[in-house]
Amino acid sequence: MAELSFGRAFAKGLSEEMARDPNIVVLGTDILMRGGHFGQVAGLGEQFGPTRVIDTPISEAGLVSLGMGAALLGLRPIVDLNFQDFMLGAMDELINQVAKWSYMSDGRLRVPLVIRASDGAAHGAGPQHSQSLEGWIASTPGLRVVVPSTPADVTGLLKTVLRQDDPVLFFMHKMLSAIKGEVPDEDVVIPLGQAAVRRAGDDVTIIAYGIMTSYALQAADSLAIEGISADVIDLRTLSPLDVQTVVTSVKRTSRAVVVHQAPTFGGFGGELTSIIQEQAFDYLDAPVVRVGARHTPVPVASILQEAVIPNVSDIVQAVKSIC
Amino acid sequence: MDYDRRHVVESMLQQMLFIRLFEESVEQDALQGMVQGGVHLSIGQEAVAVGVHHALQSQDYVTGGHRGHHICLARGMDPRIMMAELMGKATGLSRGKSGSMHLIDPDHGILGLNGIVAASIGIATGAAFAVKYWQRSDQVVVGFFGDGAGNKGLFNESLNLAGLWNLPVIYVCENNQYAVETHVRQSTAGGDLSHRAEGYGFPGITVDGMDPLAVWEAVTQARTRAVNGEGPTLIEAQTYRYRGHDVGDPQTYRTKDEIADWRERDPIEYLTQMAMANEWLDGNTITALRESMQREVDAARRFALESPDPELGVALQYVYSQGGTGWQN
Ligand SMILES: Cc1ncc(C[n+]2csc(CCOP(=O)(O)OP(=O)(O)O)c2C)c(N)n1
Numbered sequence: 001m002a003e004l005s006f007g008r009a010f011a012k013g014l015s016e017e018m019a020r021d022p023n024i025v026v027l028g029t030d031i032l033m034r035g036g037h038f039g040q041v042a043g044l045g046e047q048f049g050p051t052r053v054i055d056t057p058i059s060e061a062g063l064v065s066l067g068m069g070a071a072l073l074g075l076r077p078i079v080d081l082n083f084q085d086f087m088l089g090a091m092d093e094l095i096n097q098v099a100k101w102s103y104m105s106d107g108r109l110r111v112p113l114v115i116r117a118s119d120g121a122a123h124g125a126g127p128q129h130s131q132s133l134e135g136w137i138a139s140t141p142g143l144r145v146v147v148p149s150t151p152a153d154v155t156g157l158l159k160t161v162l163r164q165d166d167p168v169l170f171f172m173h174k175m176l177s178a179i180k181g182e183v184p185d186e187d188v189v190i191p192l193g194q195a196a197v198r199r200a201g202d203d204v205t206i207i208a209y210g211i212m213t214s215y216a217l218q219a220a221d222s223l224a225i226e227g228i229s230a231d232v233i234d235l236r237t238l239s240p241l242d243v244q245t246v247v248t249s250v251k252r253t254s255r256a257v258v259v260h261q262a263p264t265f266g267g268f269g270g271e272l273t274s275i276i277q278e279q280a281f282d283y284l285d286a287p288v289v290r291v292g293a294r295h296t297p298v299p300v301a302s303i304l305q306e307a308v309i310p311n312v313s314d315i316v317q318a319v320k321s322i323c
Numbered sequence: 324m325d326y327d328r329r330h331v332v333e334s335m336l337q338q339m340l341f342i343r344l345f346e347e348s349v350e351q352d353a354l355q356g357m358v359q360g361g362v363h364l365s366i367g368q369e370a371v372a373v374g375v376h377h378a379l380q381s382q383d384y385v386t387g388g389h390r391g392h393h394i395c396l397a398r399g400m401d402p403r404i405m406m407a408e409l410m411g412k413a414t415g416l417s418r419g420k421s422g423s424m425h426l427i428d429p430d431h432g433i434l435g436l437n438g439i440v441a442a443s444i445g446i447a448t449g450a451a452f453a454v455k456y457w458q459r460s461d462q463v464v465v466g467f468f469g470d471g472a473g474n475k476g477l478f479n480e481s482l483n484l485a486g487l488w489n490l491p492v493i494y495v496c497e498n499n500q501y502a503v504e505t506h507v508r509q510s511t512a513g514g515d516l517s518h519r520a521e522g523y524g525f526p527g528i529t530v531d532g533m534d535p536l537a538v539w540e541a542v543t544q545a546r547t548r549a550v551n552g553e554g555p556t557l558i559e560a561q562t563y564r565y566r567g568h569d570v571g572d573p574q575t576y577r578t579k580d581e582i583a584d585w586r587e588r589d590p591i592e593y594l595t596q597m598a599m600a601n602e603w604l605d606g607n608t609i610t611a612l613r614e615s616m617q618r619e620v621d622a623a624r625r626f627a628l629e630s631p632d633p634e635l636g637v638a639l640q641y642v643y644s645q646g647g648t649g650w651q652n
């Protein structure tokens with residue numbers, strides 16, 4: 001075991017996979033020397049050199065498209081888009097191209113392309129550098145969405161992603177960049193579509209992913225003091241989605257709160273809520289409650305930012321409103 | 324040389340004739356509602372695809388846009404399976420999931436046609452990136468696109484990347500003068516699109532896209548450059564679509580005279596005249612050739628018409644590479 005930051009955990013997983021598979025290359029801005037803006041590829045430039053750790057111009061659409069073309073031939077490119085907000089310059093490529101090729105070729109071609117990006121609100125990053133767009137991607141048939149919450153998951157999920165053939169968006173919350181956690185030295189792979197139960201409880205199920213997992217756990221701590229025990233599920237991947245773990249837990253606790261940092265309206269939480277009521281309606285003792293951001297862009301001033309994104313006490317209150 | 328030229332001319336003529344007859348057949352079936360989805364015919368533009376094909380090797384890759392039947396046929400797609408795909412049949416290339424605009428055939432290096440204008444440019448660039456990464460010494464990628472695509476941002480991003488990294492890619496712009504109803508002069512600043520290559524540091528040339536030999540020559544040079552590690556080339560082939568933008572287009576935006584002027588330069592007519600003047604072919608052999616091509620097209624059509632519809636389960640297959648829709652675990 002080594003204690004690694006979120007970013008270093010990515011670099012570790014990638015380094016091991018690149019050593020194993022010469023077809024993996026990583027492309028992005030400022031990665032060769034600088035190691036990326038979040039330390040996510042630190043040291044890889046030195047280890048693998050400029051033919052595999054490739055500094056690029058700022059060309060999101062061009063790079064996703066290039067990654068796709070290369071992937072069709074069997075290369076395994078990781079395109080690092082830096083901030084998730086910049087992915088929007090490549091949405092046409094992601095949704096209209098990358099997501100469609102397995103289907104339109106009836107399985108004769110595959111797109112083993114990984115897009116990495118940092119998402120979420122952080123320190124006044126503001127409306128154009130703080131978004132949580134995962135739900136949009138997860139709703140697109142043909143794409144995979146990974147939203148890790150711990151360094152060990154970053155490494156384990158990345159390894160899996162680089163050994164399968166579907167296009168994956170690997171979203172890492174900016175505020176998790178510096179958190180540290182134990183990462184196994186051994187080659188541990190974590191399957192896609194397998195949620196983690198981070199805390200066991202009987203009274204309510206809190207379903208979260210990415211950064212909101214730690215918020216949910218903090219909420220569960222304070223709820224415990226008040227005698228409410230929460231099951232906390234970290235989805236880890238939104239596509240494929242581990243429906244079974246969610247539904248099994250809710251059937252047992254009879255109450256559910258769904259949490260994400262994206263705006264509540266139109267967010268992935270609505271999908272989770274619907275699945276729960278479709279599959280566990282008879283077990284529910286209360287409506288499923290969503291906790292998400294207000295329907296605004298994320299403002300710059302920190303007190304304003306905090307006012308629109310969900311926090312621990314929002315989760316606590318949501319739970320109390322149904323317990 | 325003369326033998327070579329004769330051989331090439333005959334082969335080009337045969338391919339162009341086949342494409343023309345195939346497209347005319349598709350047009351009829353489209354008008355009858357037998358073809359699923361939109362259809363953009365390549366009639367008039369045969370010389371571009373056929374000229375390019377003759378300059379390529381079988382290991383080369385191509386991508387194309389929404390108007391790409393000619394590219395697929397030139398590169399060797401089986402016309403029966405292709406026709407079946409156009410008609411949405413179980414025997415089609417993608418069992419009815421891709422149709423005319425998104426034909427994909429990895430067995431013939433066709434990485435895909437595309438319903439999104441300009442997308443073919445970026446995908447071709449990426450394939451060339453992989454070819455270069457693996458240091459494959461005798462392989463290139465051709466990205467076909469229309470004049471309308473040259474004004475998309477992806478054109479700039481991709482050509483910059485290709486120029487920067489010296490990728491073995493050949494960009495072939497089929498300038499058929501129009502993007503739907505918009506004439507290229509109404510949409511494109513700076514004159515010939517091929518001039519834009521200069522800004523990316525590689526050659527751009529404009530060729531007569533009604534002359535397959537001119538296209539062949541230009542692409543042959545571009546391919547040599549690419550495999551010698553000298554990087555990309557942009558080729559703008561001036562051509563014309565005789566038919567509307569898609570089947571059913573009323574074509575109020577151009578005159579009959581304009582169409583007639585371009586038809587004067589018909590590539591099939593041009594090579595036919597050349598072959599006859601050189602006594603490589605005579606009237607009888609040309610008639611026989613046309614008849615045998617027509618029989619082949621008819622056979623492809625019959626194959627498609629007689630093929631069953633796909634099982635409905637096909638619609639749920641291969642959203643993901645493991646075979647299913649797979650949104651949940
Ligand atoms: C991104 C995008 N915008 C618009 C369209 C609609 N559309 C389809 S074909 C076409 C014209 C394209 O013109 P050009 O690239 O010159 O090709 P041509 O049809 O002349 O072969 C348009 C506007 C599209 N398919 N994709």
